[in-house]
Amino acid sequence: MDYQFKEIEKKWQGFWAQNQTFKAEATSDKPKFYVLDMFPYPSGAGLHVGHPLGYIASDIFSRYKRLKGFNVLHPMGYDSFGLPAEQYAIQTGQHPAVTTTANIATYRRQLDQIGFSFDWSREVRTSEPGYYKWTQWIFMLLFNSWYNLETDRAEDITTLIEKFNAAGNADVKAVCDEDVVSFMPSDWATMTPEEKQIILLKYRLTYLRESTVNWCAALGTVLANDEVKEGYSERGGHPVEQKKMMQWSMRISAYAERLLQGLNTIDWPEPVKEMQRNWIGKSVGASVKFPIAENEGFIEVFTTRVDTIFGVSFLVLAPEHELVSTLTTAAQADAVNGYIAQTKKKSELDRMSDTKTVSGAFTGSYVLNPITGEKVQLWIADYVLAGYGTGAVMGVPSGDQRDWLFAKHFGLPVVQILDSQTNIAEQADPTKEGKYINSGFITGMTYAEAIPAINSWLEAQNLGKAKINYRMRDAIFGRQRYWGEPIPVYFKDGLPYLIKEEELPLLLPEVDKYLPTESGEPPLGRAESWSYEDQYTYELSTMPGWAGSSWYWYRYMDAMNPDRFASEEAVSYWKDVDLYIGGSEHATGHLLYSRFWNKFLKDMGYVNEEEPFKKLINQGMILGRSNLVYRVIEADGKATNTLVSHGLKNQYKTTALHVDVNIVDNEILDIEKFKLFRPEFADAEFILENGHYICGVEVEKMSKSLYNVVNPDVLIENYGADTLRMYEMFLGPLEQSKPWNTNGIEGVFKFLRKFWRLFHNEAWEFNVSDAEPSKAELKTLHKIIKKVQDDIERFSFNTSVSSFMIAVNELTDLKSNNKQVLENLVVVLASYAPHICEELWQLLGNPAGSLSYAKYPVFVPEYLVEDEFSYPISFNGKTRLNLNISLSLDIPAVEQYVLADEQVQKYLEGKAPKKMIVVKGRIVNIVI
């Protein structure tokens, strides 16, 4: 029979489902291997051709690892809480759970027909109570924990209470809020439970904090920075304002150093690691207190160049700094208030684009240089950010270009501090070279000497100390939305308390509408008779999108467990994810939060690995490839009913229109289908070239509105899943972004037919030979065995596809139908094109389905050994001819053989070669 992909694929997909072929074993003598895909948000649009790219790669890898004898865990699930379902619910009144379930069904159908080897018995959905029970449980664990800097790990809150009982909080080294006041054990003993709770909240790893958020009144929710565009919400275009709100936060900053150090232990793409390093933003420096001249107070400054403190000629506060109002003198009040007002008016965008203009205002107050006692002016300026460091900066114009510009603009002094600084009249020189001048007790020292000298001096005077600063802020953990995990907290007298563990999961209540209440409370405020013990109000915000995805890889290990997020046995068997594939857009969000929760769970003894994802691969984005037609415009700007082919469009004035890529083949427009697609052009005139209408091409993102979405269902219908899988890989390196172009898919389809034909005779009857394989056949086979295993292990899937084509071409040329060779080839190809291989495997006489757990053939190098090599002979690096020379000849013998050749003599033109390079089995180069 000819290659009937539809029947074959249906048959084997049914077989795998029925026999649970890909169910991972809970325990096994085999080594474990955990292959994970970033699970999708099930959107209403379904999958387009770009989504499965990473899944195909991970599936090939999983199938390959099974053939290599591993117990493979390869699960899939859905990140099913999210804003789009909620938006849709607001518009239609349909419960998000209903639309989500329907969307998941579509995803499942689409995934199934691609032939993935997922273990569906472990499927997770973050919006199911059985799953989010454990997300809530982790939240409770965080609430009941604090970060002990002495042990450098999170601990149960009871160990903190013990410390308070024994010695108060003075000696406690913990990550906590900045405003904790110190107390004695006797104070602690006399506190009310409420007072104790207030203090403990300042230490808990999840805590309430007043934060400035992007509040969108129309949506009734808080938006992330990237959901806000120029002061309006990206979705809907509603105005967004800055608002202070009490919000749940996660003390991720406690883990900053460990998150940074851990990057050195994992095999991730360097750009992702770099992004995380920037996000964490560690800077080593010192914190310095500048006494205020007018009162007893201090202004604290963070600096990475404490060695330049003798060059300080002014101090700058952020306009939002809390001391600005008290330190502004009456004479300067107008200037300062005017400047603050002006800063507020500037949009985020203005402040960003306008980095060259120098602006600021003098407060009228002075501070004292803590070392020299010199009086320097105190300014405010918007180049200092309230949110970073202490919101105050010491101005050293000779060493910092921004300070230099500021000083020049406002006529403040520029003091040279290093003898190696040059040209400071023109610009700042940030050098660390040379010796200090004009610098008090560090004059004459080098940079390396000065830093510790100043730090110890400051510390002795209690005016500062060495400090490490991180840019990373604690993560806000509440959203004013409906479709997310409820936070398992209730309020009593304004203080938050956890519900009891046995009361989990706290179910998402039903509401009449998915909108905020009239009083501006989140949608959960609409739930009727929803209170804790019928009297206390629950927390009304829900968890953010990243909550459910920050631990889901553990749930897959033991997805059905009702008593624990995953059993201890499962966690210690599967350990961590060996290979994680997903998009780089999650570089600083999901991947950072997941590492944080993983480290926390390890501290608390629930998991065993410090890092969750050993190896990470980012698949590139598949871009859309749009097709355009060109409508002729008359001189007066009126659109005509004439369309001109791409090659002739420069002879006319035209506008481009997007046309559905599915009615274009190799840029040739199907005019009849086009007339149906755009009925207004039913009578249009087409100006053709060579009898065809040729469309223009543009690469942009894949989107319905650009008519460039290619649906995998259509390709599977026409060519089958095996062709789709191989073609997606054939497109290019996995990690590279590339436009989708269906044009080449025929080549892959032809390859599979050609492969099928190797097993069949002219009449399409199955026909293989039991003969001993020839040397040539074995060579082809072992070449591909080696090539594919090398390629898969370095994630170079595209090159394997070419090699398969070469192998099948070679066997076709050899007219080979050797059973032994073909059976091995089936196993090698099985990870890429599993359906056709299962079918052929069975036709070869093997038990149905046993291919998935067959043995990957062993590569035997001897079959590739050649006794001759066709040496390229080059002269001065230019190849002129090839000579077949025995590989048994040693280098001098090769030289002799080459020089004796008639053609070589011709190129030498009688001259003696100056030099001869012979690389055995590679090349001969003659220098003349």
Next chain:
RNA sequence: GCUCAGAUGGUGGAACUGGUAGACACGCAGGACUUAAAAUCCUGUGACCUUAAAAGUCGUGCGGGUUCGAUUCCCGCUCUGAGUACCA
């Protein structure tokens, strides 16, 4: 501005450790089969020059360098894409 990634035929791409640049595939051209078309098969296909054939010159974004030999290593530049945004 800074950081990172990339640039190879008409197109997607290959060349893994410095060793025959353009594998494989698409497209295109020509041919076979066919009443015809589709499908299939065969041949050719980087550019230039020349040709009956052969040979030759150039060629991996641009300019230099190292080397017997560079798509590959080094220096400088251009362009494209991604991330980031006054970080003290």
